[in-house]
Amino acid sequence: MAKKAKKGSLWKEFKAFISRGNVLDMAVGVIIGGPLIDVFETLMRTNFPVETTDLVVRIIILAVALITFGIGCGLGIVCKMGIGCFQFPPIWLADITPIKLTYTQIITDAIFFIVGWLLGGVIGIGTIAGVLLTGPILTWTIGKTEKFIEKLGPIYSK
Numbered sequence: 001m002a003k004k005a006k007k008g009s010l011w012k013e014f015k016a017f018i019s020r021g022n023v024l025d026m027a028v029g030v031i032i033g034g035p036l037i038d039v040f041e042t043l044m045r046t047n048f049p050v051e052t053t054d055l056v057v058r059i060i061i062l063a064v065a066l067i068t069f070g071i072g073c074g075l076g077i078v079c080k081m082g083i084g085c086f087q088f089p090p091i092w093l094a095d096i097t098p099i100k101l102t103y104t105q106i107i108t109d110a111i112f113f114i115v116g117w118l119l120g121g122v123i124g125i126g127t128i129a130g131v132l133l134t135g136p137i138l139t140w141t142i143g144k145t146e147k148f149i150e151k152l153g154p155i156y157s158k
Contacts, residue, residue, distance in 0.1 A: 013096065062126050069130075070137025077138075078145040086112070090135070101142070105135030 048061065073087060090104040097104070109131040117123055 062129060065126075066129060066133050067137060070134050071141045073134070074138045074141025075145060078142055078149065100139070102135040102139040105138055106131060109134055 044061070048057065050058070077087065077091070086108075089108040090101060093099060093104040093108065094101040099107075113123070113127060113131050116127075
């Protein structure tokens with residue numbers, strides 16, 4: 001995974017890397033994912049309003065959300081379902097540097113966090129937890145899922 005790009009080959013590597021996913025995958029994700037996120041957010045705000053929901057319940061919801069997000073991203077990567085725009089930078093950095101994916105995910109999430117904050121975004125404990133925990137959960141999922149797919153045989157691991 002840790003390979004250094006030769007001079008002039010960075011663009012070729014970028015093009016090869018970005019072609020792992022495709023526009024159709026992204027369009028389906030936006031068309032299906034966007035409305036699902038809106039429905040889920042409405043359900044959460046209706047049933048668990050921030051003002052009246054107990055702190056313990058909010059922490060449980062945060063933990064479930066982080067775990068679900070990390071596992072979902074990891075499964076998408078292992079199953080070669082395409083790479084989302086937020087997944088590209090950490091995976092690409094892990095491919096061209098000796099830094100592990102766990103840490104490139106944390107680094108890129110931290111950069112996005114800082115840019116969002118500089119642009120006036122709201123920062124909370126969920127944002128900080130997401131920055132610190134998404135990478136480890138994602139790489140744990142990838143490790144476990146790859147082992148499982150290898151056990152299934154060559155048909156599933158292509």
